[in-house]
Amino acid sequence: MRREVRNKIPEMLSLTRNVRKQSVAMQHKLLLYWISMLLAVFAALLVVLSAMGVFSGTGERLHQVLSVHHKNVAATLKEQINLLTARGIDLSEQVSDGLDTLLYAKPTAELNNDAQSLKELEEAFYPKLNTALRSSPCNGVYLVMDATINTEAEGAEASRAGLYLRFANLNAKNAVHQDVVLFRGIADIARMNQVELHNRWKMEFDTSLMIGYTQALEQEAKKLTESVFWTPRVRLTDTWENILLLVVPIPGSDGSYRGICGVELGELYMQLSYPAQESEFGNMMTVIAPMEEDRLLLSQGLTGGQGGANLTAVDTLTVEEGRLCHRYTGEDGTFLGMHTKLDMEVVDGSSMYAVTLFPEDTYRTVRDSDRLRWIAASTMFLVATILLAVCLSRRFVRPITQSLDALNSDTETEVGHTGISEIDTLVAFLRTKGQSGGTASLPADIEELFNAFAGRAGELTTTERNIIKYYAEGREVAEVAELAFISIHTVRKHNLNIYRKLGVSSREEVMLYLELFRRCGRLDEIFREKETE
Amino acid sequence: MRRKRRLVSGLASFLLFMACAVCGGCGSREQEQPTTVTIWHVYGAQTDSPLNDMIDTFNATVGKEEGIQVQVTMVSNNNNIHKDILAAAAGDPGAPELPDIFVAYPKTVLAMPDESILVDYGDYFSEEELSAFVPAFLEDGTVNGRLVSLPVAKSTELLFVNKTAFDRFAKDTGAKLSDLKTWEGLYETACRYAQWTDDQTPDVPGDGKAFFVHDFHFNYFQVGVESLGEAFFDGEEPAFGPVFEQIWNPYAKAALSGGLWLQGGYATEPLRTGESIVSVASSASVLYFSNEVIHSDNTTEYVELIAMPCPVFENGSRTVMQRGAGMCTVKSTPEREEAAITFLKWLTEPRCNTEFVVQAGYMPVVQEAFDRYLPDSIESLTEQKYVELYKAYLETQAEYEFYSAPQLETYLETETAFEEHVRRQLISGRNAYQEAEGEDPMLLDRLAEENLKQFTEMMRR
Numbered sequence: 005m006r007r008e009v010r011n012k013i014p015e016m017l018s019l020t021r022n023v024r025k026q027s028v029a030m031q032h033k034l035l036l037y038w039i040s041m042l043l044a045v046f047a048a049l050l051v052v053l054s055a056m057g058v059f060s061g062t063g064e065r066l067h068q069v070l071s072v073h074h075k076n077v078a079a080t081l082k083e084q085i086n087l088l089t090a091r092g093i094d095l096s097e098q099v100s101d102g103l104d105t106l107l108y109a110k111p112t113a114e115l116n117n118d119a120q121s122l123k124e125l126e127e128a129f130y131p132k133l134n135t136a137l138r139s140s141p142c143n144g145v146y147l148v149m150d151a152t153i154n155t156e157a158e159g160a161e162a163s164r165a166g167l168y169l170r171f172a173n174l175n176a177k178n179a180v181h182q183d184v185v186l187f188r189g190i191a192d193i194a195r196m197n198q199v200e201l202h203n204r205w206k207m208e209f210d211t212s213l214m215i216g217y218t219q220a221l222e223q224e225a226k227k228l229t230e231s232v233f234w235t236p237r238v239r240l241t242d243t244w245e246n247i248l249l250l251v252v253p254i255p256g257s258d259g260s261y262r263g264i265c266g267v268e269l270g271e272l273y274m275q276l277s278y279p280a281q282e283s284e285f286g287n288m289m290t291v292i293a294p295m296e297e298d299r300l301l302l303s304q305g306l307t308g309g310q311g312g313a314n315l316t317a318v319d320t321l322t323v324e325e326g327r328l329c330h331r332y333t334g335e336d337g338t339f340l341g342m343h344t345k346l347d348m349e350v351v352d353g354s355s356m357y358a359v360t361l362f363p364e365d366t367y368r369t370v371r372d373s374d375r376l377r378w379i380a381a382s383t384m385f386l387v388a389t390i391l392l393a394v395c396l397s398r399r400f401v402r403p404i405t406q407s408l409d410a411l412n413s414d415t416e417t418e419v420g421h422t423g424i425s426e427i428d429t430l431v432a433f434l435r436t437k438g439q440s441g442g443t444a445s446l447p448a449d450i451e452e453l454f455n456a457f458a459g460r461a462g463e464l465t466t467t468e469r470n471i472i473k474y475y476a477e478g479r480e481v482a483e484v485a486e487l488a489f490i491s492i493h494t495v496r497k498h499n500l501n502i503y504r505k506l507g508v509s510s511r512e513e514v515m516l517y518l519e520l521f522r523r524c525g526r527l528d529e530i531f532r533e534k535e536t537e
Numbered sequence: 538m539r540r541k542r543r544l545v546s547g548l549a550s551f552l553l554f555m556a557c558a559v560c561g562g563c564g565s566r567e568q569e570q571p572t573t574v575t576i577w578h579v580y581g582a583q584t585d586s587p588l589n590d591m592i593d594t595f596n597a598t599v600g601k602e603e604g605i606q607v608q609v610t611m612v613s614n615n616n617n618i619h620k621d622i623l624a625a626a627a628g629d630p631g632a633p634e635l636p637d638i639f640v641a642y643p644k645t646v647l648a649m650p651d652e653s654i655l656v657d658y659g660d661y662f663s664e665e666e667l668s669a670f671v672p673a674f675l676e677d678g679t680v681n682g683r684l685v686s687l688p689v690a691k692s693t694e695l696l697f698v699n700k701t702a703f704d705r706f707a708k709d710t711g712a713k714l715s716d717l718k719t720w721e722g723l724y725e726t727a728c729r730y731a732q733w734t735d736d737q738t739p740d741v742p743g744d745g746k747a748f749f750v751h752d753f754h755f756n757y758f759q760v761g762v763e764s765l766g767e768a769f770f771d772g773e774e775p776a777f778g779p780v781f782e783q784i785w786n787p788y789a790k791a792a793l794s795g796g797l798w799l800q801g802g803y804a805t806e807p808l809r810t811g812e813s814i815v816s817v818a819s820s821a822s823v824l825y826f827s828n829e830v831i832h833s834d835n836t837t838e839y840v841e842l843i844a845m846p847c848p849v850f851e852n853g854s855r856t857v858m859q860r861g862a863g864m865c866t867v868k869s870t871p872e873r874e875e876a877a878i879t880f881l882k883w884l885t886e887p888r889c890n891t892e893f894v895v896q897a898g899y900m901p902v903v904q905e906a907f908d909r910y911l912p913d914s915i916e917s918l919t920e921q922k923y924v925e926l927y928k929a930y931l932e933t934q935a936e937y938e939f940y941s942a943p944q945l946e947t948y949l950e951t952e953t954a955f956e957e958h959v960r961r962q963l964i965s966g967r968n969a970y971q972e973a974e975g976e977d978p979m980l981l982d983r984l985a986e987e988n989l990k991q992f993t994e995m996m997r998r
């Protein structure tokens with residue numbers, strides 16, 4: 005088996021050599037050449053289009069990633085807001101029942117200066133608020149009753165009794181380990197329930213600082229679901245936290261509203277619930293904010309985890325709608341993103357939007373990087389096709405130049421096989437034509453002259469013929485003497501014999517004949533010895 | 538021929554360069570994402586937090602340059618953070634994730650199931666860097682030979698007085714602020730105050746108010762016993778020796794008389810509601826004191842708050858509890874650990890450290906901050922309560938010895954049990970005293986003795 009293989013190898017090599025020697029039609033070579041040229045043009049086009057960002061597809065990829073994330077976030081937020089609204093309404097109904105039981109049809113103001121009743125009410129409502137807080141996706145729950153413990157106290161006109169419970173150690177994932185602190189309410193309520201007072205505790209609410217309190221109480225009686233609204237972002241008094249409050253009026257059986265209640269959505273809670281989501285385009289941030297025409301009012305909304313950006317300090321972003329996503333421009337930077345309207349009406353009648361944002365800079369970096377890679381790849385392709393074209397053209401031209409050189413130098417050996425059938429045929433034709441046309445074209449008398457001279461040259465001795473050869477090569481007399489190892493006198497003597505035998509009178513006349521014979525390609529006739537000799 | 542070779546090698550180099558450009562595009566994206574470090578701290582709790590302001594500054598400056606963002610995910614008090622850290626470290630159901638940095642005393646570290654999850658700062662700070670710290674503070678943070686709690690701010694216990702209310706009381710009774718320099722004087726004044734406030738409403742008997750509230754009763758006994766020359770601990774447990782009994786008596790009598798606040802929570806609470814007018818608390822609690830007291834009828838009284846050095850026993854040494862937790866860093870990835878250390882190095886840099894601590898009512902932790910920046914910072918203070926605070930602080934530093942709690946594995950359990958039992962015992966004693974008041978002239982002494990006995994028995998169980 006091995007032996008067979010060994011025998012086959014030389015055969016295969018020989019076959020390959022023969023194939024190489026086989027002539028290929030110039031048409032095929034030209035076809036290859038044109039293909040390489042077309043590829044080069046195509047590559048150049050690729051480079052241009054890559055530079056224009058046609059191929060990288062970063063925008064489409066961004067749209068895909070962004071829309072999937074935004075859809076999820078908006079759905080979660082919608083669900084959360086619905087749940088919080090439902091919880092607020094439920095709390096309002098429970099508190100309303102409690103107050104009606106105590107007051108019947110009396111106005112809430114009956115509770116003014118009644119410290120004992122207010123304390124009992126707060127005591128009774130504490131478990132309801134505590135349950136609402138622990139079972140809702142929020143970080144605070146409050147209740148304001150439209151009455152004060154002391155109408156004579158400073159600021160009593162805006163001071164209202166109530167309860168405000170907040171988480172002390174916030175954890176967005178669950179409320180099991182979270183401690184509640186009393187932010188507003190009678191201090192004894194905290195002690196009864198073994199919770200601490202907030203560092204900035206006060207007994208009552210200052211309703212002059214509560215956005216929407218008056219609007220809530222003064223609105224016409226209607227379904228609770230229609231009278232619910234949210235405040236814009238406010239700073240929780242004396243603290244470092246920004247919050248949104250859900251405001252639900254508490255209807256009374258006397259036809260008025262007895263106060264408000266609701267939940268708190270704090271910025272820290274928002275940040276923990278909606279951390280910045282890492283993506284190939286940078287950190288995607290979640291924002292809840294109202295919109296006014298083409299402006300996103302960030303200063304009135306809450307921001308989730310910012311992953312390095314500082315959106316809290318941004319006041320507004322101007323929205324410019326785009327095909328794949330929108331551009332949000334602020335004083336300190338530009339963001340890309342999407343927004344969806346939430347069922348979250350703000351006190352001024354505007355609506356909150358769920359917004360997903362990420363810095364445009366990071367997107368640009370990714371896009372430029374993608375584009376650069378496309379440009380680099382297409383440029384590499386272009387260079388490669390140019391190199392291919394260069395190689396092909398060189399290989400294509402080489403046989404032609406070689407053939408021309410060979411024709412010029414009149415050497416037959418190098419022109420034997422070019423590899424291109426058409427050129428091989430052409431060269432053969434030229435050669436044949438050159439050979440046959442060299443003597444046929446001479447006039448008859450000149451031909452006769454040439455033949456007579458060639459006949460006379462046949463009478464030269466070997467030494468004389470050699471000397472003529474030296475002259476044909478362009479040697480001088482002195483050189484001929486050296487080359488033939490004879491003296492100059494002897495050369496001159498041979499010269500005289502040569503002149504005599506050839507029927508000429510001078511060396512110049514000999515040289516003229518030699519040149520004529522060379523041009524006719526018949527030099528060898530002079531140097532050929534006579535056949536008879 | 539040479540020209541051709543040059544052309545070919547040039548083209549080859551170009552292709553290689555472009556290939557590198559194609560492959561290299563991906564790596565640079567990740568570097569642009571900042572490293573986020575989460576932190577749980579206690580500085581400011583629910584008020585305007587000075588550390589949050591410092592963190593904002595860090596994020597906008599050094600953090601921005603180095604790609605680090607510090608994110609505050611909890612601002613609470615030591616007790617809450619302690620509970621959450623232990624739950625998170627133990628992987629309890631529903632527990633939050635451990636942050637990168639958290640504030641804790643060594644007692645929290647000792648109570649953790651595995652303290653090796655914390656970074657040893659010795660691995661990240663050079664000897665030269667560590668030598669800049671006050672050595673005693675570093676000792677406080679060293680647990681089992683590893684520096685796991687880096688001091689960033691230190692505090693001590695001071696006496697805070699609602700001077701407006703005290704002056705009213707003093708005007709009627711002749712009480713003096715100087716009486717509050719000793720524990721004996723303070724407890725005697727507390728008894729008088731309880732009686733005086735009870736007398737203000739003759740129609741409502743037994744409604745006297747507490748004069749004094751202590752953040753940690755455990756600290757009072759620990760430092761008190763030590764200052765009188767006796768060891769508080771016998772091994773891992775309190776010794777309850779003769780000196781303990783000696784300092785129990787005036788304290789218990791004041792409590793039974795109604796002069797001491799016995800309910801839970803921090804000392805600032807009853808001062809804010811006017812239910813008490815004097816407290817011993819951490820100097821850092823100045824942040825939580827407000828100049829307004831809200832009484833039970835919702836009237837607000839604007840008061841003057843002053844600070845004094847902590848009281849001592851007449852025959853005891855001037856010793857005071859050193860407080861101020863340190864920052865622990867949880868082991869994570871090298872990038873996050875480095876980021877956390879960068880932030881902590883920045884925060885303990887003398888100028889930053891001074892700026893931070895002065896806003897929060899603490900003392901700096903590096904010597905250069907004490908020598909170079911603190912005097913100027915104190916001079917520039919404008920708010921009266923801070924001026925008073927640092928006056929008392931400097932007086933304490935000049936005249937007192939600082940006592941650091943021992944690092945015992947059971948320290949936290951002992952402290953918690955002590956606080957709970959002592960309060961419950963004395964609340965029960967106070968009720969018994971109110972019920973039997975007037976029947977026996979020696980009632981107070983007898984009840985104080987009985988309560989001590991019951992309390993020590995409870996603790997020993």
